[in-house]
Amino acid sequence: GLVASDPDRLQDFCVADKTSRINVNGYPCKNAVNVTEVDFFFGGLANSAVINNLVGSVITTANVEKIPGLNTLGVSLARIDYQPDGLNPPHTHPRASEIIFALDGELDVGFITTANKLISKSIKKGDIFVFPRVWFITKIKNNGVKPTSVIAGFISQFPGTQSIATTLFTSTPLVPDHVLTKGLQIGTKGVKKMRNKLAPKKT
Numbered sequence: 001g002l003v004a005s006d007p008d009r010l011q012d013f014c015v016a017d018k019t020s021r022i023n024v025n026g027y028p029c030k031n032a033v034n035v036t037e038v039d040f041f042f043g044g045l046a047n048s049a050v051i052n053n054l055v056g057s058v059i060t061t062a063n064v065e066k067i068p069g070l071n072t073l074g075v076s077l078a079r080i081d082y083q084p085d086g087l088n089p090p091h092t093h094p095r096a097s098e099i100i101f102a103l104d105g106e107l108d109v110g111f112i113t114t115a116n117k118l119i120s121k122s123i124k125k126g127d128i129f130v131f132p133r134v135w136f137i138t139k140i141k142n143n144g145v146k147p148t149s150v151i152a153g154f155i156s157q158f159p160g161t162q163s164i165a166t167t168l169f170t171s172t173p174l175v176p177d178h179v180l181t182k183g184l185q186i187g188t189k190g191v192k193k194m195r196n197k198l199a200p201k202k203t
Contacts, residue, residue: 009072015039016064016071026157027064027071040069045079048149056086056142064157071157078152082107082142089163090138096159098131098152100140105148112136136164169194 015035016027030039042062049058063076070076076096080088082105100109102123109129110120118138123129131137133155142148168175168184169191180191 013069014072016068018065018068027068029071030068035069040067042067045077045151048081048147049079051081051083051086051147055089056083057081057088057140059088059161063154063159073157074155076154076157076159078154079149080140080152081147081149082140083147084142084145086142086147088137088140089165090136091161091163092134092136093131093154093156093159093161094134096154096156097133098137098154098159100129100131100150100152102127102129103149103151105142105144105146107148107150108139108141108143110138112138165194166198169198170200 011029013032013035014027014029015032017030018027020028022028044060044066045062049060051058058081060079060081061076062078064070067076080100082088100123102125104125106122106124108120108122109131110118111131112118113135120138121129122143140150168180174195177188177191180186181188184190
């Protein structure tokens, strides 16, 4: 038998039409007549972000939500800025592998494999580190005395992020207390304390 396929896009681009009500895996294409250079541009990674949270880091994304022209291209970027001792909390990206490039400073990075092995390294300005898809990213932490930043690349237009602690303690509906107390071997008071700390701030 003979099998043929078209693994690549069948058009030059498919700029995301975020106003469409059609539900597909990604976004429907905007009419090419209405596409402009603005659909392919984002200047938001040029400068470091203002950091005013407890973990000491801020993530600025450059995904399809910010750049409609990324739709169907399977790539995106992010910038993560860190204060001294700042941390990107343990998390996963369920839809993408990740590669980071250190812009300056020194960071500890690492992930845990499904065999429960920690792969960890200290990186500095100009270094690159890769995180395989879905595996648990244990740490990206600034160990220096100055602010630092990294640029992260993903093999998805919208990689998604699940912060482990936030996912466990603030889901909707909530994970039952008895599941968390038994699964994590902590008391009910510990569960309530974590929920109070991680709950979104009321505005």
